[in-house]
Amino acid sequence: MRLLCLSLLGLAALASQAAEDILKPEEAFRYELRAMPDAVEVRWRIAPGHYLYKQRMGYRSLSEGLVLGDAELPPGKPYEDEFFGHMEIYRGEVVARLPIVARADGLKTAELELRSQGCADIGLCYPPQKWTGTISFDQGGGALARLLGGAGRAAADEPLPPEQAFRPRARLLDPFRLAIDWEIEPGYYLYRDSLALRRITGPAETGRPKLPAGTPKQDEHFGETEVYYDAAHIEVPLSRATPAPGLLELELAWQGCKEDSICYPPQLTRLAVDLPPASAGDAPAAPISEQDRLSRLIVGGNLALVIATFTGLGLLLAFTPCVLPMVPILSGIIAGQGEDVTTGRAFALSLTYVLGMAVTYTLAGAAFAAAGGQLQAALQKPWIIITVAGLFVALAASMFGAFELQMPAAIQSRLSGLGDRQRSGTFIGTAILGALSALVVTTCVAPPLVASLTVIARAGDVLRGALSLFAMSLGMGIPLLVVGTSAGRLLPKAGPWMTKVKGAFGFLMLGLAIWMLERLLPAPLTLALYGALVFVAGVFLGAFNTLAANSPVAARLGKGFGLLAVLYGAVLLIGALGGARDPLQPLQFALRAGDGDQHELRFERIKTVADLDAVLLAASSAGRPVMLDFYADWCVSCKEMERYTFTDPGVQAALGDALLLQADVSANDAADQALLQRFGIFGPPTILFFDASGREREAYRVVGYMPADEFARHAGAALHGA
Template identity: 45%
Template sequence: MKRILTCLLLLLTSVHASANFSFLKQEPQILPVDQAYLFDFGQQGNALELKWSMQGKDYYLYQDKFDLQVEVDGDVRLGEIQYPEPVIHTDDWFGDQPVYFDAVTLTIPVLEAKGGASVTVTYQGCLDGILCYPPTRQTVFLNDVEANDGFAAAAQIPAAPISKQDGLAAMLDGDKLWLIIITFVGLGMLLAFTPCVFPMYPILTSIIGGQGQLSTRKAFALSMTYVQGMAITYTILGLIVASAGMKYQAALQSPTVLIGLAVLFVVLSLSMFGVYNLQLPASLQNKLNNAQNQQKGGSFVGVFVMGLISGLVASPCTTAPLSGVLIYVAQSGDLMLGGVTLYALSMGMGLPLLLLGTSGGKLLPKAGAWMETIKHVFGFLMIAVALMMLDRVYPGMLLDLAWAVWGIALASYLLLTNKKTAFSWLKVTRSVLLTLGLLGSVSYGLHAVMNPHDATADLNFVHIKTLTDLEREVAKANSEGKAVMLDLYADWCVACKEFEHKTFPQPNVRERTDTMVMLQADVTRNDAQDIELLEAFDVLGLPTLLFFTPQGEELSSLRVTGFVAAAPFAEHLDTVLAQ
């Protein structure tokens, strides 16, 4: 166990060093001007929208620095720029100035445009108290517009909806830390039953069960130790991903790491079957006994290490709350608030685990034959966790057969154990249920062999690899007047597979995606081209779905992060197609 702890700490130290961030830095990160103010534009009818998104709470743009004498090429007439309400900011050099923080959208009525006209706008901003950028220019090309009065369509552009993750990122800019912590603890509790957190239940139950009969206080202490290990790992990995990019998350979910974790859980399961006793040397146990008030040697150290490892199990699941924190950290560089929020989210995820582990100390049977049976069942549960790990690497018929064999073995073992008990209606009930479980496992295995067809094979994905591929396919779709959906996928991403099996094949979703061009980029290998594609769109986790209009504009506010069921996803596609 000491060796496991040492290896894990070395891994985290190495990744931490690569991430190259510091909790001690107080000054904001200074970004290049094109990264500090992300520019976008869109035209609907005779209304042109120019949009800027500031990548940090201290960045702002001056209202009076937008160039009203817009340079125009081609046959075009423009109306007056329509400004949103500014904020009055006290500038050390210029006094009170009307400025825009966070984001700003300017609307310009297009009175007439012909012959591929283009418009150039100039703007200027500052990083509060640090520096001011020189004037910057952006050029946009207009669609042809017939002569008009410039009013009707300008008011018809609906406000772009804010995605859940962007809304949560914006929430972190507030000052009410207690409200942020409570909110993310609650969101963590909602995530406690997601596919990536579920493996932790058999892990923790196995650990508690392996300790023998425990008091409620001891069970609570062990459970809290486990949850703390999980929360610390989850928090550190989140900060690494937000600060250094998704390539580190992908590296930790590589086949080598996942197979290693699977082997570890199989080895641990053998101790539950009595193959060996997992314990520290007697001399070290005695020292720990004195240090831990006669607690069982190595319990807390081993449980904490298992919690650290379990944080790796949960790390591939990207959800809207997690993405909100990652977006905030990536844009603001505020690692302290990001770390506190990630820890709150982790503790919310750990609360059900804490309740399960604490109750286990009271509900587990006393030592005896049944206790041995329970320990063996925990061994099966540890093997189930190993299969979950391997399912990210080798999905398909082989894993389905492995699950079938696991189910047959578990049901058979419990049937044999049940035969040794005294006759009662409970014994009959258990026999019936276990027989059904055995038959179900056999049926599952036969179905995997006889019906290897995957419903996802019918999905009309066009597979791309590079940014050039994406640009080519988007341009091709635009020429056909179609919107585009890009699915960023990886084999190690559990929620990506849920999308493919539970959402994309559903008729109400297919009805809408059939009108779109569906692209998929498999970034499992995490090579240079994959990283370039992910970083081009600031992707911080998977699954992520990007949407492009028939004009080739990415609808960043409608980006989807994390699994979405068929019905709400169909409604989301309606919003995308309406753009």
């Protein structure tokens, strides 16, 4: 009996508590009416744990002097209701806009009928509700006073309080997007550049607001700027830390003015939105990096499509600075044939060079990827670079006639029955040069290369990865076949012109040798070598030759171009003495005293995995995103990024307040390899982005060179997107 009494008392207590939790309809669903110049606004404030049905809402005017159009409502959240079936619901706050179709002159107030129905999450659904509200069209000298003028005009000329002149309202578009709608009184404007948003508390971080274009305005204080009149709609991506619901509190910074009157001081407004539960299906689709997309194609795509795709990608890579140096190498081989060169022989030599390059590139790439090594770094040892540069110098000397490259007599006698004499243009020597070019000259990292190596290293599919590498190598070789074959057709067959052509290719070979040594030598010394080479080439062209009155046109052109080359070479030498680094801007050092190198990005260097972890932890504590750039002195594309991309003002603006880190892996020592292996990177240039919590955004990795405009958009999305 005692147990029964206790049970009844417990049930009574629970019932009493439940009764206290159930709100009355007028408490659960509050509304506010507001007159606009062309519409009536109904703002619903829905208590937490409650929701309204969109399809159960209705509005009509009860006054003859006011005719309203159909209600304009934002999309609701889809909801499968037990009784009504498929519905849309609202939580938190929602605004219905009722367009004014007609309004009688002199109408100051009107009555509206509002219909609604909603439920509580505890399982209670309220019966349909009908509300009657009164709307005033003469709110403190507002819309009516501005329309009618007279006595109300003096009050309208007085500046409104900032919270009345500018009314921001936050609402959710979906669990991962927030909208801020601005209502701006006529005669007032809001500065676009003044808008900023930060999170105070809540389970989500805000991304970079998507601001619409404003109206251009020449401002007395800020100069050329953009402003918003009447209204503005801003979307903000949200990064959810948890799928659970919660209250997100925000602080909105803004500033505005009254036309031809006062400007308000910078304002701070607090906003709050209730975040609903989120699911993976609600989240926006994550981007896929180019290298990941290509990796998926290799693993799961049709093999013929894979080969065709990577052949095309190789063709595009053929025009990058990493592959172009092979053109003078192959052309020099063809020129070295002298009078024996024919179109057929030129094509055969070109094909031998391309196949030697493709086979070596494929085998070496597959072997290193399967072993987990970095092919690019392994082949950039100083002794390898110096050896190859020495080979180019030897080839140049041969072109200048210092000696003739040929194989030892014992080997020549054994191979004499197989073909021509073994000179610099023989097939064996051509294949060897193709292999060396593949290993040393074309070691630039690009998304197709990373995709192939990733499939070999991580998926273990050596066959498909190697086939894609071979197809890419053949694509890179297509322009070489065209150039080599045409060289055999266009080059002179004999005579003094052949000597001049071979001399020109000799200078190209010396240029390649300097280009190789550029990875090891200081930039000013490299610039001095280029200056000396160009100066001597000008002399070779006849800069200081004496011309007779009847000298042919070719001699005159040679002297003219020679003088230009001598002058440019002298400028390069002067620039090198001044510490210049760029052959295209050798005299930039003369301007440096005035403005410095303010256009260069300032990186913080890291060396080890421990260094990176410590910096990421500090950046996360400060709420700063991070960009990490993997760089090496021998990386051609890295220098392109430094020279053309990182100096762009748009790129620097996109990086904003991000912490910029750089890992110099030129030495390829144990610390460098550990840092590369931490992220599974095959070599520089590779750029990683981390959000404010220290997590890498892998889908936004950049591999290889990226132009400034594209990189600015990419970095902005990586650092400030959802």
